[in-house]
């Protein structure tokens with residue numbers, strides 16, 4: 258078991274470790290967590306978009322003048 262410095266932050270990690278304990282950068286091989294990160298971002302956008310659209314919709318309906326009540330006599 259040897260200690261290898263992280264390429265990203267320089268923290269010494271066990272050569273058995275797959276990712277840096279400090280910054281979670283993959284010590285060896287290709288990044289396995291990278292695509293997971295993107296999936297998480299895309300999922301967050303997909304989940305967040307309807308909320309944003311609903312908020313805009315509510316804001317629009319809130320700003321609309323109440324035409325059901327005619328003004329004047």
Ligand SMILES: [Zn+2]
Nearest residue numbers: 263266277280
């Ligand atoms: Zn690191």
